[in-house]
Amino acid sequence: MVAEHRAGPGAGPRSMARRRALLDAATRLFVEKGFEKTTLSDIIALAGGSRATLYEQFGDKEGLFRAVLEAHQERFLANLECVEANPSLRPEDALTHMARGFLRAMLHDDSLSVLRVLVAEGGRVPGIAETFLAMGPDTTAARVADYLRVLSAKGLLRIDDPAMAARAFLGMIVGRLFLDRLVDPQRAIDPEKEDLYIRRAVRLFLAGAACCPQAAKGPGAEVPLRPGCPAPALARIAGAS
Structure with a gap:
């Protein structure tokens, strides 16, 4: 299994923006083309950035797919x-x-x-x-x-x-x-x-x-439950003890 790659709490605004752009592009392409037909080149062409950034953030396409689903x-x-x-x-x-x-x-x-x-x-x-x-x-x-x-x-x-x-x-x-x-x-x-x-x-x-x-019909129902009531299939009502 691919190790998870996440932007840590100390990640700067530019790093977070690049991550967001890659996630948005991957989401769009995975929906439109499917996982198999979407290439990393497709994602980078749509989002901008580089393969080095993608690998640093997500590891590979499988890691990016996991990140897309986790974001959802x-x-x-x-x-x-x-x-x-x-x-x-x-x-x-x-x-x-x-x-x-x-x-x-x-x-x-x-x-x-x-x-x-x-x-x-x-x-x-x-x-x-x-x-x-x-x-x-x-x-x-x-x-x-x-x-x-x-x-x-x-x-x-x-x-x-x-x-x-x-x-x-x-x-x-x-x-x-x-x-x-x-x-x-x-x-x-x-x-x-x-x-x-x-x-x-x-x-x-x-x-x-x-x-x-x-x-x-409401809290503190005015009509009490009757003892001996037959149990429905989903749930059983018990009479007042």
């Missing part, structure tokens, strides 16, 4: 800052807020472009796919799982496996909308239909996790 992951994580549970909201509204943030981060043009490269070329860089999943979708799933544990602690829901439930929830959210945009970048998504899709997915998820529909 950092931007993706920044877009996920809004995917945090708001304890002052009803569970339905909090999950809708989290779902909307995750879906919009996934459907961003930059995300889709880099994901296409990752799907086509990710096997050329060992470990890069796992790194992407850990930094993006897995981070989001962990936040959702933490929130589901909070709901369980309040007695609103009791979910046997919050991590699995969170992954299932996010899978419901991205679903067909993400697939449509991934295979057809020109396809426009109606914001109203997107919002309706998210809200229906959230309600479907909560319906599977709640024995009493009212129980998921």
Whole structure:
């Protein structure tokens, strides 16, 4: 595996600017031509600079490809800052807020472009796919799982496996909308239909996790969970102890 080459904290503005130019050029060319057909000469011709600079910053083309994906992951994580549970909201509204943030981060043009490269070329860089999943979708799933544990602690829901439930929830959210945009970048998504899709997915998820529909509608639900309620496939609701 190629050793990572990063501009250290003491790197000057010119060095950082050269690094940024190389990353931008490589991202554009990897998206347009693919990893295999993009040459270092192509990247240098577009970004300027020299091979010596590229080797110093990234090691080789594989190192540059890894750096492009890591830079995308950092931007993706920044877009996920809004995917945090708001304890002052009803569970339905909090999950809708989290779902909307995750879906919009996934459907961003930059995300889709880099994901296409990752799907086509990710096997050329060992470990890069796992790194992407850990930094993006897995981070989001962990936040959702933490929130589901909070709901369980309040007695609103009791979910046997919050991590699995969170992954299932996010899978419901991205679903067909993400697939449509991934295979057809020109396809426009109606914001109203997107919002309706998210809200229906959230309600479907909560319906599977709640024995009493009212129980998921707000903190301190007025209608208590009923003892002896049959366990749904995704999540089991326990009666008041």
